[in-house]
Structures are given as structure tokens and as C-alpha cells.
Amino acid sequence: MRWTLKPAPDPSKTTQLAQELKIDEVLAGLLVQRGVDAFAKAKSFFRPSLDDLHDPLLMTDMQAAVKRIAKAVANQENILVYGDYDVDGTTSVALVSSFLQSYYPNVATYIPDRYEEGYGVSYQGIDYAHDNDFSLIIALDCGVKAVDKVAYASEKNIDFIICDHHRPGKKLPEAIAVLDPKRDDCEYPYDELCGCGVGFKLCQAIVQANDWDFDLLIPYLDLVATAIGADIVPITGENRILAHHGLHVINSSPRAGFKVIIENMKLKNKFTITDVVFKIAPRINAAGRMKHGQHAVSLMTETDELSAKTMALEIEEFNSDRKSADQSITIEALDQIEALGEQERYTTVVYDASWHKGVIGIVASRLIERYYRPTLVFTKSGDYLAASARSVKGFDVYNALEQCGDLIEQFGGHKYAAGLTLKAENYDAFKARFEEVVCATILNKDLVEEIKIDSILPLASISPKFYRILKQMEPYGPGNMTPIFMTQQVQDTGYGKCVGHEDAHLKIRVTKPNDSKHDYNAIGFNLGSKCDLIVDKKKFDIAYSIDENEWNNEVSLQLRLRDIS
Incomplete structure (x- = not known):
């Protein structure tokens, strides 16, 4: 463990802010370090206001998305709200589907099966939409790289609106709208929204287009706050505003599903973002990991408390199974590292065909706690091997995977977390290449926790x-x-x-x-x-x-x- 003292903030700004706010200079220094270096900034920092949210129409393609949804409503089309099986995806689906259903009935939800379909938009999901007469799919927390699948849907006369926050590929899907603040041609002022955040901006745009009261959206902020905490996006700018007010909703008038989870845990203090990350999020995630993400969507959209209690008990069982699986697999993975004599490598790459795909991401994080280095945990998934990748602070695992691209079937994710699939015959070559890439690019200091x-x-x-x-x-x-x-x-x-x-x-x-x-x-x-x-x-x-x-x-x-x- 290495300790690093952050650079001291500007003393003149610190002293002035301390005097203006009548606070200790150490506290003023903390604010200046965070860019809060003037009274007006401090006011918005301590009192985040929903009035400071950006105009959703500043996001590229937002107008087209709103128009297409309005057309679907006018023509009585069936709308399928589609999302990933993790917390960000399931909260997104719960938010957008329940918002649309508040004024339009022909809306259904779809979460892909983690094991049969894998991450993101699937051909099976598109076939389901076609077979059930859905002409518009709103994809949340996924889709920005689904070029071939959106083209396949188009052949079946199904339109796509994509709400994503992942890095786009070289080519965007030919959807009606691709809402992603990370698009190169998107000048939206804040590009760190999570998938649920992008879904919220779509709902905000619909509210504006219809001249409805913004307060209609406030009950959905608990979902956005949960996604922000679980997806580990920066809690700055709009995310800070949304998380602040979302936590207020969780503490003052939580939806039935959250209320029963909180009651089961007998928490006495106010619910914090830490509680969201370590108490609510693992339970929501457990549904998609151990059974099916639709269970989580059902819990978060249920309005009857008795029904929510039954669902929460079921999800509690999933979470208990998840804990047991991740503990046993972690022990097996650590044994494998020792058996192969790989304790001194720059990377951890382990594989077992029997490991539960739903918990390999958690296991990767556990292995980093022991061996602090970029880590991939593989298991068998259909005809391929699937892995979850986790990284250490300062090292971009996504870029490292790009340099192994010729050995990978597909991958996606972020700087510190990614997922990938590859052919079994490429595993050894990939493992060697990944070690080589990391060894050549990682700094020694990044291999010591800071x-x-x-x-x-x-x-x-x-x-x-x-x-x-x-x-x-x-x-x-x-x-x-x-x-x-x-x-x-x-x-x-x-x-x-x-x-x-x-x-x-x-x-x-x-x-x-x-x-x-x-x-x-x-x-x-x-x-x-x-x-x-x-x-x-x-x-x-x-x-x-x-x-x-x-x-x-x-x-x-x-x-x-x-x-x-």
C-alpha cells in the first residue's frame, strides 16, 4: 500500500472560501480540491438543484427519439423497452417502461438472458419483438455497438432508439436515434451519465415536449440514483444532482420494492450511496446473475407492497446463492493461480468451465484484493469462453483488450471493467498476449494499491x-x-x-x-x-x-x- 498526499489547494482560494462559508480551512481545502473554489459553486455543491439539469434536447438525436415515440403512441404501436441484465440496465428498463406506461398502455419489457443471449441486444430479442408485433425497441444501457443487430431489426420493420453510455465503435448503428453523450458528434455538456441517466434524459425530453410538469419525473429518481451508485460513474455535475435527489426519494418515499429491501435490512440511519452500492445493488444484480434480470425489473416496478415482499424474498435467495458461488469460485481461482505458479505475473487470467458466469465479475474483483493487477476470469459460455475483466486504478483494461482484438470474438465495457468472449482454442494465446500487453504498458506504481x-x-x-x-x-x-x-x-x-x-x-x-x-x-x-x-x-x-x-x-x-x- 502506498500513500500519496494530494497537492495542497491554492491557499488564497482556501482562505477566502473558508471565510465566506465560515468553515474550517481543512474543509475549505477539500472543496477547492474538488473544483468548488467560489461561494456560488459551493452553494450548488451543497444544495444540488434539479433546475440545473441540462436541456435534454442538447443531446444528439434526442428530438428524433421524442418524435418517434410520439408517432408510436399516435399509431397505437407496441413498444418494447429492452435493457441489459445488470443494475444499470434493469433500473433503466424499470424507469422508462413505467414512465411510458403512465400515459400509454402498449409497452412491454425485455431483459436478455445472461446465459442464452449474453450481453446487449440479441437476435433472439429482436425475433421476440417481431413475433409479438413490436415495431419500436428502446434499448437502454446497450446497443451503441449493435450495428448488425439493428440492421437485422430494420429488415423486420422494427425501429430502434438506443440510449447508451458506453464508448461507440467506429460505426454507429442505423437507428432512429442513438442517444449517447460519448458520441464524438454529441456536444451534450455532461458525458458521464450512466445508462439509466440517459433513459431519464429521454423521459425529461418527452415531458418537455408535452409541456408536462417536471415533478412527474421525481418519483423515478430513486432508480437513477441506484444506477449511478452501482455503475460507479462519477458523482459530479448532473450525476451529483440526480443522485442527491434520488437518495432523498429513497429515504422519504421509496418505491415498494426498495421499501421492502430496506425494511428487511432493518437500517436505522438515512440511506446513503454506500448503502445503495453494497445493499440494494447486489440484490438487484443477483437476479440477473443467478436467475433472470426480469425478476429485478418486476420488483422495481411493483406497486403492491405484499407482492413486492414476495419478490424481495425470492431475490434475497438469489443473493444468498450468489454469495455462496462467488466465495467458492474465488477459493478455486486462488488455488489455480498458486498451482500454476502465477503469483508474480503482471496479470491474473484464470479459467474453469464449471464456474458460474453470473459471478465471475465479482470473483475478478476479489482476486484484485489479493493480487493487485488487471484480472480476467473466464468460464464456458455456449460454444465460447466468456470473461469478466477488472482493472486496477490508473490502467485502462479496455485499451489493453483492444490490442488483443484479433484473438477476441467480441468485447465491450469501460476503462476499469469489461466483458469479452473468445474461442476456446485462442485462450492460451490470449492469456500470453494480454500478459505481454500489460507488462509493456503498465507502470510499476499502478501495481501497488494507492x-x-x-x-x-x-x-x-x-x-x-x-x-x-x-x-x-x-x-x-x-x-x-x-x-x-x-x-x-x-x-x-x-x-x-x-x-x-x-x-x-x-x-x-x-x-x-x-x-x-x-x-x-x-x-x-x-x-x-x-x-x-x-x-x-x-x-x-x-x-x-x-x-x-x-x-x-x-x-x-x-x-x-x-x-x-
């Missing part, structure tokens, strides 16, 4: 007021990460110990020497191995974030240790 420190912080500066302002900087995520502080030369008060299964975690109370007034409980998950650093009044440095701990109905501030040295 903790970015926002600021050095004296323990004496931590207070309830300091924490209250930190809380107002939420929601955290890429582009606005949870602030991490460093305090040097602290020591344990003498009661520190390892806790948890196999003493995996570290629980201490830190203080500065000769300053008993400012001491804080601290918990370090998976830091049990560093227990020897805290004994005998040794001095050590800590990297941490600040959160709250509730015990016996008492709430106190605690330090969440990221590392100690």
Missing part, C-alpha cells in the same frame, strides 16, 4: 461540526470520493486489539502523545496483521476517513482506518 490522502488533519480539528459539514459533501463517489485524512505520530491508548474472525480486524483508540483531550476510537477492517505496530506505546501514522458508530443507542464519531504505518 491511498490518496486529501489532507493532513490534527485530531484536535475533528468535531461534531466538522463531521456535519463532511456529511453535507455527500453523496460520495468517483469525482467526489470520501475524504481521507492522515494524522502522524499517534499512539494507541493501550487497549488496542485484533478482533473478528481469525483476528482479521484492528480496533484501537488513538491519541496524540501528551494530549488526552482528543482521542478517538478507530476500526481498521482487514488490518489485523498490523497489530504489532500499535503495541508498547509505539508511534505510528494513520490514514482514515471519519464516520459515526452507534452502540447501545449512543452515537459517536469514529475513525475508519484505511491503513497504518
Whole structure:
């Protein structure tokens, strides 16, 4: 683990902002680091306003999309809302289908089967649309590379509207509209929307075209916030506005499906973006991983709470099966790395035909926790091998896969996460090429996990007021990460110990020497191995974030240790 202290923000801007906002200079510095360097920017940062959302018509092809949907409604056409089986895809389908159904009945949904059809638009899905008299497909969180499939649909007199946020290929599909802020010819002011975000902009454009009240869209923001958190897009700009207001919907008037999930988990505090990522998203994902993504869409569109409870229990079972599968496969993958003597490679590439395709992405992330390097986990999928790729910070795995393109049947994704298929006979050649490409292009520092420190912080500066302002900087995520502080030369008060299964975690109370007034409980998950650093009044440095701990109905501030040295 390497610690990197972020460059200090401009001191004159920090001082001025601290005075204008009447806050601590450390807090002002955090804001300046995030580009919030003036009073007006701070006002929009702390009070994100839906009035600041961009005009959806600024997105290329948006007008054409709205017109085609209006034509479908006027002509009583059947509309099929089609989306990927992950959280972003299923929330997108739930949002757009339920919005359209609020004023037009001839709307149905379609989620491809992860195992029979694979990712994205499928020929099977198009045949389903043709057989059931659908003349318009709205594809969400997929489709920007589906050139051949959109052409196939066109031969069957089916039109496509594509709402995607992935990188387009060299050629765009010949659809009625391709809504993707990452298009080279799209000048939309914000290009980091998730798929559900693009779907929301389509709904916003329909509302504008009909001169309806924008407030009609607010109940759908919980879906957008969930997709933003799960898809790990930057929580900046429009995403920050949408996530902020979506979390408010989840906490104040959640849809039936979310309400029963939250009730089942017996959460006492306000739901945060972290809760979305680690509590709601895995359950939604589990449906597509273990059974079928349509289960998740049904849960998120269900309005009856009793029915939602039945669906949520079913999804809870899927999630339990998912946990069991990912744990056992991770153990098998780690054993395979050791058996092959590949602990010192620049990449991890493992394969077993029996591994569950629905959890290989999770397993790839687990392997990165052990061996911090670009990772692919393969399994058998029909006539091909399918893999999920995950990367480490600073390394673009998508570009690396492009350099192996002649060995791959198809691939897609992002800088840090991708999926691909290849022929079984190409596996060994691909594994060797991928190692070669990564070895030649990755920097040594990118193979060591980094903790970015926002600021050095004296323990004496931590207070309830300091924490209250930190809380107002939420929601955290890429582009606005949870602030991490460093305090040097602290020591344990003498009661520190390892806790948890196999003493995996570290629980201490830190203080500065000769300053008993400012001491804080601290918990370090998976830091049990560093227990020897805290004994005998040794001095050590800590990297941490600040959160709250509730015990016996008492709430106190605690330090969440990221590392100690």
C-alpha cells in the first residue's frame, strides 16, 4: 500500500472560501480540491438543484427519439423497452417502461438472458419483438455497438432508439436515434451519465415536449440514483444532482420494492450511496446473475407492497446463492493461480468451465484484493469462453483488450471493467498476449494499491461540526470520493486489539502523545496483521476517513482506518 498526499489547494482560494462559508480551512481545502473554489459553486455543491439539469434536447438525436415515440403512441404501436441484465440496465428498463406506461398502455419489457443471449441486444430479442408485433425497441444501457443487430431489426420493420453510455465503435448503428453523450458528434455538456441517466434524459425530453410538469419525473429518481451508485460513474455535475435527489426519494418515499429491501435490512440511519452500492445493488444484480434480470425489473416496478415482499424474498435467495458461488469460485481461482505458479505475473487470467458466469465479475474483483493487477476470469459460455475483466486504478483494461482484438470474438465495457468472449482454442494465446500487453504498458506504481490522502488533519480539528459539514459533501463517489485524512505520530491508548474472525480486524483508540483531550476510537477492517505496530506505546501514522458508530443507542464519531504505518 502506498500513500500519496494530494497537492495542497491554492491557499488564497482556501482562505477566502473558508471565510465566506465560515468553515474550517481543512474543509475549505477539500472543496477547492474538488473544483468548488467560489461561494456560488459551493452553494450548488451543497444544495444540488434539479433546475440545473441540462436541456435534454442538447443531446444528439434526442428530438428524433421524442418524435418517434410520439408517432408510436399516435399509431397505437407496441413498444418494447429492452435493457441489459445488470443494475444499470434493469433500473433503466424499470424507469422508462413505467414512465411510458403512465400515459400509454402498449409497452412491454425485455431483459436478455445472461446465459442464452449474453450481453446487449440479441437476435433472439429482436425475433421476440417481431413475433409479438413490436415495431419500436428502446434499448437502454446497450446497443451503441449493435450495428448488425439493428440492421437485422430494420429488415423486420422494427425501429430502434438506443440510449447508451458506453464508448461507440467506429460505426454507429442505423437507428432512429442513438442517444449517447460519448458520441464524438454529441456536444451534450455532461458525458458521464450512466445508462439509466440517459433513459431519464429521454423521459425529461418527452415531458418537455408535452409541456408536462417536471415533478412527474421525481418519483423515478430513486432508480437513477441506484444506477449511478452501482455503475460507479462519477458523482459530479448532473450525476451529483440526480443522485442527491434520488437518495432523498429513497429515504422519504421509496418505491415498494426498495421499501421492502430496506425494511428487511432493518437500517436505522438515512440511506446513503454506500448503502445503495453494497445493499440494494447486489440484490438487484443477483437476479440477473443467478436467475433472470426480469425478476429485478418486476420488483422495481411493483406497486403492491405484499407482492413486492414476495419478490424481495425470492431475490434475497438469489443473493444468498450468489454469495455462496462467488466465495467458492474465488477459493478455486486462488488455488489455480498458486498451482500454476502465477503469483508474480503482471496479470491474473484464470479459467474453469464449471464456474458460474453470473459471478465471475465479482470473483475478478476479489482476486484484485489479493493480487493487485488487471484480472480476467473466464468460464464456458455456449460454444465460447466468456470473461469478466477488472482493472486496477490508473490502467485502462479496455485499451489493453483492444490490442488483443484479433484473438477476441467480441468485447465491450469501460476503462476499469469489461466483458469479452473468445474461442476456446485462442485462450492460451490470449492469456500470453494480454500478459505481454500489460507488462509493456503498465507502470510499476499502478501495481501497488494507492491511498490518496486529501489532507493532513490534527485530531484536535475533528468535531461534531466538522463531521456535519463532511456529511453535507455527500453523496460520495468517483469525482467526489470520501475524504481521507492522515494524522502522524499517534499512539494507541493501550487497549488496542485484533478482533473478528481469525483476528482479521484492528480496533484501537488513538491519541496524540501528551494530549488526552482528543482521542478517538478507530476500526481498521482487514488490518489485523498490523497489530504489532500499535503495541508498547509505539508511534505510528494513520490514514482514515471519519464516520459515526452507534452502540447501545449512543452515537459517536469514529475513525475508519484505511491503513497504518
